Amino acid sequence: MAVLTSCGLPNVGPNKRQIYAGSVQKEGDAFVITVNDRVTRAIAVVPALGFSETFKNSARIGSDTIQPGDVLGLTIWENVDDGLLASEASNATLLETVQVDGDGFIFVPYAGRIRAAGNSPEAIRRIITSKLEQQTPDPQVEVRRQAGDGSTVSLIGSVGGQGVYAIERPTRTLSTMLARAGGVTIEPEVAQITVIRGNQRSRIWFQDLYNHPELDIALRGGDRILVEEDTRSFVSLGATGAQARVPFRSQNLSALEAIAQVGGLVSATSDATGVFIFRNEPPEVAAQVLGRDDLIGAQRMIYLLDLTKPNGMFVARDFVIRDGDTLYVTEAPLAQWNKAVSAVFGSLVGPAASIDQLAN
Numbered sequence: 001m002a003v004l005t006s007c008g009l010p011n012v013g014p015n016k017r018q019i020y021a022g023s024v025q026k027e028g029d030a031f032v033i034t035v036n037d038r039v040t041r042a043i044a045v046v047p048a049l050g051f052s053e054t055f056k057n058s059a060r061i062g063s064d065t066i067q068p069g070d071v072l073g074l075t076i077w078e079n080v081d082d083g084l085l086a087s088e089a090s091n092a093t094l095l096e097t098v099q100v101d102g103d104g105f106i107f108v109p110y111a112g113r114i115r116a117a118g119n120s121p122e123a124i125r126r127i128i129t130s131k132l133e134q135q136t137p138d139p140q141v142e143v144r145r146q147a148g149d150g151s152t153v154s155l156i157g158s159v160g161g162q163g164v165y166a167i168e169r170p171t172r173t174l175s176t177m178l179a180r181a182g183g184v185t186i187e188p189e190v191a192q193i194t195v196i197r198g199n200q201r202s203r204i205w206f207q208d209l210y211n212h213p214e215l216d217i218a219l220r221g222g223d224r225i226l227v228e229e230d231t232r233s234f235v236s237l238g239a240t241g242a243q244a245r246v247p248f249r250s251q252n253l254s255a256l257e258a259i260a261q262v263g264g265l266v267s268a269t270s271d272a273t274g275v276f277i278f279r280n281e282p283p284e285v286a287a288q289v290l291g292r293d294d295l296i297g298a299q300r301m302i303y304l305l306d307l308t309k310p311n312g313m314f315v316a317r318d319f320v321i322r323d324g325d326t327l328y329v330t331e332a333p334l335a336q337w338n339k340a341v342s343a344v345f346g347s348l349v350g351p352a353a354s355i356d357q358l359a360n
Contacts, residue, residue, distance in 0.1 A: 013238050015330050016274050019302060030278075030300040033289060037311075039303070040318040042288045043281070046252060051202040051217055055195065060172045060218040066116045066124065067151045067221055072098045072106060073144035076128070078136050110135055121145050151221035153177060158186040158227045167219055175209055175216045177225070189250050190230040197223050205251055232323035236262040239270040239329045248323075255305055255319040258327055265307075265329060272312075274330030275305040279322065 022028035033039060066072070098106050104117025106124075111131035116124055121143040132139040151167040160182015171177045174195065178184065184191050184206055191206035197220060206227070209215050232248040241263015249261065255277060259265065265272060279301050281289070286299040305316050321327070 013328060013330070016271075019276060019330075023302070030302050031286070031290060032302045032304060034304045034306070035315055035319055037315065037318070039289055040315060040320075043285055043303075044318075044320050045285055046320060046322070049192065049204050049208070051195070051204060051215055052200065054200060055197070055202050055217045056214055058218045058220065061151060061167060061220065066100055066119055066121070066145060068100050068102050068104045068117050070100045070116075070151070071146045072100065072116065072121070072124070073146055074098055074108065074128075075142040076132070077140040079138040079140075080136060153219050153221070153223040153225060155181045155225045155227070158184060158191065158229065160185055167221060171219075173216045173218055174225070177219055178227070184227055186227075186229050190248065192228055192230055194226040194228070195223055196226070207251070234258060234321055234323070234325040234327055237326060237328045239266050239331045240264075240327070241266060253321040254317050255321055255327070256313065256316040258321045259316070259329075262327070269331050271330045271332040272307040275307060275316070276328045276330070277303040277305070277319070277321070278326040278328060279303070279324070
């Protein structure tokens with residue numbers, strides 16, 4: 001049975017002895033580290049998401065600032081019966097669709113080409129009035145800013161309504177624009193928001209948008225907003241409740257939460273002293289864990305968690321899982337023993353036999 005246990009029985013993966021055989025101490029290429037409080041502090045480095053200072057320092061666009069592509073509505077009243085613009089039946093001229101061209105100008109009859117971009121409707125009203133009063137007495141001008149394509153943003157991904165939206169008075173910030181688009185349609189805990197502005201790109205967690213008001217940035221025309229689910233994941237293998245690629249379900253995931261997320265340890269087969277985390281560690285983090293300064297490039301690290309120790313659960317709770325990690329749990333020695341017994345005695349003892357059953 002000893003021979004069968006060592007080499008002839010099916011296994012879910014390597015056992016402790018085989019994992020240690022691949023360590024640097026055994027002329028392998030991976031560092032095997034027993035996790036303690038010092039190690040958890042050294043590896044507690046999680047890439048942070050957040051907007052750059054350029055994004056956060058951008059002032060809000062004036063609610064009435066005209067941009068190229070915007071549409072203006074103009075109404076001009078003349079204080080004479082036979083005016084320049086008005087017909088004989090009315091002393092008012094209504095220009096419903098005057099669009100600001102790409103250079104930022106509009107054309108008004110008898111007033112000429114007027115600079116609109118960068119001005120407010122009130123400033124444009126004064127300019128038109130000034131130009132027309134030289135030709136008609138006491139003209140009255142009304143300028144209305146309508147939604148145009150001059151200041152728009154595009155929203156795609158997991159939002160209620162994907163599309164192109166104009167930046168208006170109520171939707172000048174990121175949170176209000178998301179609300180205009182119907183809100184986020186995925187779980188808030190795993191939702192990420194990416195804003196692309198020209199050649200700049202920044203990303204935040206959806207929850208941080210409301211926890212940190214400074215992240216509710218002012219929008220600019222041409223911004224592209226992407227709402228998507230967190231793409232991070234880890235792989236679970238060995239004697240766990242599930243062997244699969246498992247997505248993250250929260251911003252930060254501990255080893256204890258990762259074990260629970262795959263169904264926990266299997267009482268009949270799992271070895272609580274053999275919970276391993278396989279990871280390629282950046283050189284600066286590996287140097288801090290190992291206390292060395294001669295490391296070059298990413299290092300293969302194997303972290304061992306022993307849940308049976310007095311503080312084992314606390315250490316597992318503090319150990320941070322990262323994107324791409326592999327969680328592997330070895331089989332308990334008793335599980336290998338039961339396999340050996342089953343192989344020797346065959347049909348006399350079933351596959352689920354245990355020492356207690358043999359004693360009976």
